[in-house]
Amino acid sequence: MSRMRVLVFRHVPFEDIGLISRTCDERNVEVNYADLYRPDAALPDVSAYDALIFLGGPMSVNDDLAYLAREMEWIREAVAQGRPVLGICLGAQLIARAMGAAVCSNRAKEIGWYELRFTGAAEEDPLFQGLARETVFHWHGETFDLPPGAELLASSDLCRNQAFRLGDRVYALQFHLEVTPDMIADWCTQDDNCGDMRELDRPIDPHLNSGRLEELSSRVFGRWFELAHNSR
DSSP states (O other): OOOOEEEOOOOSOOOOOOOOOOOOOOTTEEEEETTTTTTTTOOOOOGSSSEEEEESSSSSSSOHHHHHHHHHHHHHHHHTTTOEEETTTEEEEEEEEHTTOOOEEEEEEEEEEEEEEOOGGGOOOTTTTTOOOOEEEEEEEEOOOOOOOEEEEEEEESOOOEEEEEEEETTESSSBOOHHHHHHHHHHGGGGGGGHHEEEEEOOOTTHHHHHHHHHHHHHHHHHHHHHHHHH
């Protein structure tokens, strides 16, 4: 069988796949980026890829941005075709909105390291089985409703809808399992994030739970790539 190809939609230059790249290297997965936020970006041939990943960004899915509308069209097409899709943070909200759910302001911004609780449904989930409570990294001010047919997989104290599965190949994660300490430190310096940083009552420690996050990243994303590979 040919090498698996994954198309990653990036929304700002400083948010890439991070720890996911290690899993891609281990599994010999080819990764290409689509940077549609750039005015000179060419539209990718989405049909040439086995799976799609949608990353985070400081914008909102409710913003009138043509490239986000196009990405949601591709999400709907991929879901209809039964292709694997993974969304992280903004990417999770794109999946939710594309599939008919609302995205709105969360009751509080969740920025930094917060505990995540996995639901009963996660106990039987291919990606999250065996997990109960974990401290992971978050950076979001919005949340999503669950689209029709979605299964809730995780919640936190500040945000009920933290992850869902739609069907057996589409996953949306509001939290960040992909970040490295260097990525977190860099995000804290970005102009796009300066408003969020001023609202924090204490600095973010990029290393606080980074060791465990590496383990979770390898475990969860490794299982997602296995699922994606088996669906080819």
